[in-house]
Structures are given as structure tokens and as C-alpha cells.
Amino acid sequence: MPELPEVQTVADTLAHQIKDASIIDVKILYPKIIEGDPDEFRKRLIGQHFRCFRRRGKYLLFEMDDVTLVSHLRMEGKYFIFGQSDPYLKHDHVIFDLQDGRSLHYNDVRKFGRMYLTEKKRTYRRFRDLGPEPFWKSFDLSYCKAFLSKRKAPIKEVLLDQSFVAGIGNIYADEILFASRIHPLRAADTLSDGQIRMVISNTRKILSKAIRAGGTTIRSYTSSLGVTGLFQMSLRAHDQKNCRTCGSKIVKIRVGGRGTYYCPKCQKEDQ
Numbered sequence: 001m002p003e004l005p006e007v008q009t010v011a012d013t014l015a016h017q018i019k020d021a022s023i024i025d026v027k028i029l030y031p032k033i034i035e036g037d038p039d040e041f042r043k044r045l046i047g048q049h050f051r052c053f054r055r056r057g058k059y060l061l062f063e064m065d066d067v068t069l070v071s072h073l074r075m076e077g078k079y080f081i082f083g084q085s086d087p088y089l090k091h092d093h094v095i096f097d098l099q100d101g102r103s104l105h106y107n108d109v110r111k112f113g114r115m116y117l118t119e120k121k122r123t124y125r126r127f128r129d130l131g132p133e134p135f136w137k138s139f140d141l142s143y144c145k146a147f148l149s150k151r152k153a154p155i156k157e158v159l160l161d162q163s164f165v166a167g168i169g170n171i172y173a174d175e176i177l178f179a180s181r182i183h184p185l186r187a188a189d190t191l192s193d194g195q196i197r198m199v200i201s202n203t204r205k206i207l208s209k210a211i212r213a214g215g216t217t218i219r220s221y222t223s224s225l226g227v228t229g230l231f232q233m234s235l236r237a238h239d240q241k242n243c244r245t246c247g248s249k250i251v252k253i254r255v256g257g258r259g260t261y262y263c264p265k266c267q268k269e270d271q
Contacts, residue, residue, distance in 0.1 A: 002073045004134070004167030005210035007055050010079060014062075014104075015053040017081055022049050022099040030093035033106070035116035044117055045069070045096070057130050057166030068120050071106070077113030080105040130166040134203045139165060144196050148188040155191065156184035157256040159199075168203065171238045172210065174261050176202050178237035183269045184253070184260045209234065237261045 002010070026042040028034060034041045048064035055061065062069040071077070080089070084103050088095070094106040094115065106113070131147075132139040151158050158164055159173040168176070177184050180198040182191070191199070213234065236243070240250045243263040253260050 002077070003058065003169035003172055004055070004207055005172070005213075007058050007060060007073065007167070008211050010073075011053040011055045011060055014050070014079065018050050018098065018102070018104060019053070020049055020051065021102070023047065023096050024099050025097040027095040027097070028093075029088075029095070030111060033093045033108070033111065033113060033115055035114055041115070041117055055167075056127055057133075057162055058169070059127070063120060066120055067117050069115060069117055070126070071115045072113060074108070074112035074114070075110050077106065077108040080107055129163050131162060131164045133166055134168070134207055139200060139203075141193060141196055141200065144200060145193065148191055148196065151188040153188055154185045154255050155182060155188045155199075156258075156260055158188040160256065160258065165203070167207075170258050170260075171235070172203075172206060174238040175206050175236060178262060178267060179206060181266055181271065183267045183271075184255050184262050185269065237263065 023045050024047075026045050028038045028042060031038040044067055045064070048067065050062055051065065052063035053060070054063065058072060060071040060073070062071065080092075082103050082105060084097055084101055086103070089105065089107055091107045091109045091111075092105045093108055093111065093113075096104040096106075098104065106115070132143065147164055148155075148158065156173055156177060159168050159176065160170065174184070176199060179202040180195060182195055182199070236245070237250060238261045240261060242248065243250055243266060246263065246265050248263050248265040250261050251264050253262075
């Protein structure tokens with residue numbers, strides 16, 4: 001699933017490629033992708049321009065002239081840019097035809113992604129349950145300590161909880177815990193202040209590095225916009241065979257139903 005760095009990469013790439021482009025038509029090939037009335041969705045977007053590209057957690061926000069298009073890629077959603085005469089791909093579900101002769105295609109093999117329109121610059125009700133962004137000042141020791149002190153669940157599960165911090169997914173949670181030398185099954189409410197500071201610091205460092213690298217291309221994910229993520233070259237725990245720090249064999253377990261990688265020597269349960 002695309003996580004914060006991959007979604008940010010898509011937003012940044014689209015901003016570079018189609019900022020201020022005007023929509024002349026919208027073709028909806030799989031209506032269930034659209035939340036709400038697909039016909040109304042189409043009508044409201046025709047004549048709109050892509051003015052600004054933002055991200056909140058794992059959501060893409062395309063700000064138009066007077067509406068905002070919210071897009072969640074879910075498992076395998078991708079955007080492509082083609083010419084209008086180019087053939088559609090097998091899993092293209094929403095096509096935005098642009099006035100300049102290009103088309104923005106939303107492609108999704110599993111059809112899990114969703115889009116909806118909301119009024120521009122209003123409070124997004126759907127985001128009320130999202131925690132702070134990792135780079136916000138409010139994601140600090142005081143906030144994290146108060147949140148974690150009430151959670152006995154494994155810290156890996158809590159990092160994936162979008163109400164704690166927005167945008168972290170499975171890959172980066174493994175990397176953050178490895179860098180912080182914390183076992184993924186460690187109860188969240190037992191972390192020391194020093195360990196919490198490490199989690200905050202490493203979250204920002206790792207996500208920043210991943211954004212600069214264009215995200216992580218792993219298994220089926222790619223930005224599909226001429227940008228291929230390179231952060232997989234820097235992964236130290238997730239989907240690795242051996243620890244690049246001590247040489248020990250990386251262990252894979254399941255935490256909260258998610259495949260989880262850690263080094264048993266660098267991330268001891270009792271440290």
C-alpha cells in the first residue's frame with residue numbers, strides 16, 4: 001500500500017506535470033470508485049482546473065477552482081498521464097481528459113481506491129480522526145507520551161494507527177522501529193521518554209529520506225508517473241534477509257495481522 005512518502009511523491013509529480021490544467025471531460029468506467037453520485041462528480045469537475053496538490057496522511061487532495069477532489073489510493077491505486085488518443089489500460093477506472101490533449105488516468109487493479117468531492121477550504125470531516133502529520137510540531141514528546149501511555153498494544157500496531165500519527169504504513173513502521181532499536185512487540189505504554197524521542201526523530205528522518213528518494217518501489221507499487229522510488233535500496237529491516245548492522249538473520253513475524261520484520265539482536269524484547 002502506498003504510504004506517506006509514495007503519496008507525497010504522487011502529489012509532487014502531478015503538481016509538476018498538470019498544475020493549472022483544465023478538465024474538459026471525465027469518463028467513469030467503474031462507478032464504485034466514486035463516493036456519491038458519479039454523474040454529479042463528473043458535472044462538477046468539467047471546467048475545473050488542477051490548482052494545488054496536497055496530502056493529508058495517505059489521502060491526496062486535488063484543489064480545483066471551487067471544489068477539492070479527495071483521492072485515496074488504498075492498496076494499488078495509481079495515476080498515469082497519457083495522450084487522449086492512447087488506448088486505455090486494463091484497470092483504468094476514471095479518466096480525466098485535459099484541455100491540452102492529455103488525459104489523467106486512475107488505474108487500480110483491486111478497485112479498492114476511492115474518490116469524492118468536497119467544498120474547497122472547508123473542514124474535512126473525514127480527517128477529524130487522523131492524528132498529526134509526522135512533521136507537525138504537535139507530534140512531540142508530550143503528545144506521544146500521553147497517547148502511548150494508554151496503549152498496551154504492541155508499538156508496531158500503534159505506529160500503524162492513523163489516529164496516532166497520519167501516513168505511516170507497514171514498511172516505514174518496520175524501518176522506524178529498527179532505527180530506534182525497539183522490538184515490534186514491545187508494549188507501547190512501556191516505552192521510555194528516550195525511546196519515544198527516538199521514534200519521533202527516526203520517523204521524521206526516515207520519511208524525509210524516503211520522500212527525497214521518491215518513495216519505495218516494492219512488489220506492485222510504483223508512482224506510475226515517470227518516477228520510480230529508490231528508497232527500497234535503503235531498507236534495513238523490511239523484506240530484508242540479513243541485518244545490515246550486525247549480520248544477524250532478519251526475522252519475520254505477524255503483528256496485528258501485518259508481516260513484520262525485525263533483527264532479534266538489534267531489537268531485543270527486553271531493551
